[in-house]
Amino acid sequence: xxxxxxxxxxxxxVVLELDGAARYRYFIKRVADxxxxxxxxxxxxxxxxxxxxxxxxxxxxxxxxxxxxxxxxWEGTVAAAIALGDLFVLLADLEANGLGVSVFPTPALAxxxxxxxxxxxxxxxxxxxxx
Numbered sequence: 001x002x003x004x005x006x007x008x009x010x011x012x013x014v015v016l017e018l019d020g021a022a023r024y025r026y027f028i029k030r031v032a033d034x035x036x037x038x039x040x041x042x043x044x045x046x047x048x049x050x051x052x053x054x055x056x057x058x059x060x061x062x063x064x065x066x067x068x069x070x071x072x073x074w075e076g077t078v079a080a081a082i083a084l085g086d087l088f089v090l091l092a093d094l095e096a097n098g099l100g101v102s103v104f105p106t107p108a109l110a111x112x113x114x115x116x117x118x119x120x121x122x123x124x125x126x127x128x129x130x131x
Contacts, residue, residue, distance in 0.1 A: 007065045016066075020112045023104045030062035032126040035084040038067040040077040047074050049102050049111075057102040057113060058094060069107050087123070091116040 007015075015026055031037045038061045040047045048056035060082075061067040067079035082090065094101065094116035101119050105111035 007063050012065060016106050020110060023106075024112045024114075027060070027062045027104045028122050028126050031084065031087075032123060032129075034062075036081045037062065037084075037087050038064050038079055038081055040067055040070060040074055041080045042074065042077045047077055048099075049105065055098075055100065057100045058090070058116075059102040059105050059111070060119075061104055066104065070105065084123070084127075088120055091120040095120070 015023065018026065027037075039059055046058055049059050050056060059067075059070070061070075064079045064081070071077050071079065091101070100113055100115050102111040102113055103119065
């Protein structure tokens, strides 16, 4: 697992302006390449966001810098990496409990909401291209 080089402010600004589908593709490629995703944790565990229907979703970002943009909304949280293997386990647990994922939320709260199974399948497909 590697976080790799920091995201430049220019890259961050450009990526945050992408539409949801493009940000989702960026997320899949970067997570597969860096073998980690990022979310926010507090003392109780991973934070969650609510979908339109109120169901909790796990927010995930492709790099620490993007997760850090959201810490202001959750006092006492830290951005934490999730190794790819651990992410697959976490996604299986979410799917078993009927919970989904909020992929790459932006500061404007735009995100792509997908099932944990779909995200796992898309990541596996991308990883197969790498290995």
